[in-house]
Amino acid sequence: xxxxxxxxxxxxxxxxxxxxxxxxxxxxxxxxxxxxxxxxxxxxxxxxxxxxxxxxxxxxxxxxxxxxxxxxxxxxxxxxxxxxxxxxxxxxxxxxxxxxxxxxxxxxxxxxxxxxxxxxxxxxxxxxxxxxxxxxxxxxxxxxxxxxxxxxxxxxxxxxxxxx
Numbered sequence: 001x002x003x004x005x006x007x008x009x010x011x012x013x014x015x016x017x018x019x020x021x022x023x024x025x026x027x028x029x030x031x032x033x034x035x036x037x038x039x040x041x042x043x044x045x046x047x048x049x050x051x052x053x054x055x056x057x058x059x060x061x062x063x064x065x066x067x068x069x070x071x072x073x074x075x076x077x078x079x080x081x082x083x084x085x086x087x088x089x090x091x092x093x094x095x096x097x098x099x100x101x102x103x104x105x106x107x108x109x110x111x112x113x114x115x116x117x118x119x120x121x122x123x124x125x126x127x128x129x130x131x132x133x134x135x136x137x138x139x140x141x142x143x144x145x146x147x148x149x150x151x152x153x154x155x156x157x158x159x160x161x162x163x164x
Contacts, residue, residue: 012155021100025082032069046124056148057120070108079103087160098160104153111145120145
């Protein structure tokens, strides 16, 4: 059994559907541990899926709290969702929300070289815009790029009930 997945009937295993979720959603919530306190930050992301391996790419300022936390503890948990649509029913327990989601865990690696940053930003912009961009060392020197090497993930879909 995959960790964290209790509603097996909602599990998504078709990689094409998982990639559709990754393409459609634009925000990832990154969970970090700051000492003994949780810290969650929403961010835009890019991704690659190659050789059955998911990698997420983030970018941001060259300094700040999330980078400080990742340097001490690179373990991350993430959550992504799209197709969120509330629905109603005739009684309280028939109300709910349809959605598609992915969640998982991995290790954050802060890119050090301009080449690593350019590669990460290329994936980031392709996911966010569908377009290809060129980057140079001057552009990438102004940002940090974080690669999340995903070790495991699950995907779910809760459809809207037919009678809702």
